[in-house]
Amino acid sequence: VxxxxxxxxxxxxxxxxxxxxxxxxxxxxxxxxxxxxxxxxxxxxxxxxxxxxxxxxxxxxxxxxxxxxxxxxxxxxxxxxxxxxxxxxxxxxxxxxxxxxxxxxxxxxxxxxxxxxxxxxxxxxxDKKFDDMGKYEWAEEFVEVLAAREITTGTGENSFNPEHVVTRAQFAAFITRALGLEYTLPTNPFNDVIKGKWYAVDVLAASQSGIILGDNRGYFKPDDVVTREQMAVIIMRAYEHKLGKHKASAASFYDMGSVSGYAKDAVSSARALGIISGTGSGNFEPAGKADRAAAAKMIVKLLEHLFE
Incomplete structure (x- = not known):
């Protein structure tokens, strides 16, 4: 009642x-x-x-x-x-x-x-403003959303460093905070996620929810730069964690042949949902490294679906 x-x-x-x-x-x-x-x-x-x-x-x-x-x-x-x-x-x-x-x-x-x-x-x-968004004016609103929701506080008092690449640990933290995930289990499936590291709880919360996985040897590789196709996979797992399975889509990029097999469905679905838009030339560049500005845009596009 x-x-x-x-x-x-x-x-x-x-x-x-x-x-x-x-x-x-x-x-x-x-x-x-x-x-x-x-x-x-x-x-x-x-x-x-x-x-x-x-x-x-x-x-x-x-x-x-x-x-x-x-x-x-x-x-x-x-x-x-x-x-x-x-x-x-x-x-x-x-x-x-x-x-x-x-x-x-x-x-x-x-x-x-x-x-x-x-x-x-x-x-x-x-409304949080950053002083270093001049060349990334297109991403300014996306970055401000992340700051307002405490998904990130930037890299300094008024700096975001939009051009910097994103590590796997950083992207996992963005996702965990965006979804409000909590780590409630005592287990740690990763050999290289050390208790006490700034990212440990965020990575483990995302892992507990099935949003991130390690390799077959139990390593997460938190300091590796996350690739664009890895971002798409993580984004779609986050989407489906909240909203359920997304129907497979035929949305594509010119270079879909370069997308790893495990990531093809996620890339197509994220494209169809408008969460990713490629590089502007009709390509996705799956092995490319996304910067913090691009990551902010992807997170906000995800939020638009999760919190209508």
């Missing part, structure tokens, strides 16, 4: 089953929802709305025993949000906004996130 609450321009939806532990055998329960404009200003953030949820049992405010799915429907994308993929949900901590990973704003203005109903939740679009 879903409980629908309305306030201002938004309707909230809460699944009562998610509160079953708190509501068990209780006779008097009040659940509140409020939507309002935010009076405070935060540098770099626009389209700010405040959401507040509250549960009271016998006039005493309680919180769920764990974070539960929360949803607020604005009926349409809030007018001040220009790029919904750069928008998310935040909580205030020490005067700063902290991003709730995995939060999303859909095309229709539906906000979804995980929360414990204890805090005020702030919906906002974050």
């Amino acid at each position: 879903d409980l629908i609450l309305k306030s201002g321009d938004a309707k909230a939806k809460i699944k009562l089953v998610d509160l079953r532990k708190e509501l068990k055998d209780q006779e008097k329960v009040n659940i509140y929802f409020e939507e309002k404009d935010c009076e405070d200003k935060f540098t770099g953030y626009t389209g700010i709305k405040v959401l507040k949820f509250k549960v009271e049992i016998d006039c005493k405010e309680i919180r769920p025993s764990k974070k539960i799915p929360l949803e607020a429907d604005f009926g349409a994308l809030p007018k001040d949000i220009k790029n919904r993929l750069k928008a998310g949900v935040y909580i205030r901590q020490n005067g700063e906004l902290t991003y709730i990973k995995g939060s999303n704003v859909s095309k229709k203005g539906v906000v979804t996130f995980m929360g414990d109903m204890q805090d005020e939740y702030i919906v906002a679009e974050y």
Whole structure:
């Protein structure tokens, strides 16, 4: 059973089953929802709305025993949000906004996130600029989406290094953060993914979800540069992890004959979905090395499908 609450321009939806532990055998329960404009200003953030949820049992405010799915429907994308993929949900901590990973704003203005109903939740679009995107203006918006969703923070305070190549570990980290994957198993299938390395948890989370694989000797080769066809395979595994099997496509490039057998279906599907577009000459260059700008574009094109 879903409980629908309305306030201002938004309707909230809460699944009562998610509160079953708190509501068990209780006779008097009040659940509140409020939507309002935010009076405070935060540098770099626009389209700010405040959401507040509250549960009271016998006039005493309680919180769920764990974070539960929360949803607020604005009926349409809030007018001040220009790029919904750069928008998310935040909580205030020490005067700063902290991003709730995995939060999303859909095309229709539906906000979804995980929360414990204890805090005020702030919906906002974050606009992070990098100083080194001059020659990569076409990728600027894609890179800003990655920064807003904390998929990457760049390589320095205001640097992204869009021309740098991407390693297998870096691309695995992008995917894990984009999908909000978590590593929950104690096992490590790779001989060369060392506990404590910056990428270890991200790589293992992607492996646990079946999105990345190692070679037949148990090596992942985290520092190797990821090839374009490897990216396509990983991207399509991520797509299918969330949305199910994609029907095989006949979409192609002039150089499909150079694509490895294991990657052909993934390259065709990613092409059909618009996630990859080739090099501009009708070729894909499967063994080529994609730079960080191209990787950002692929990740954002994936996000457009995953979070409609």
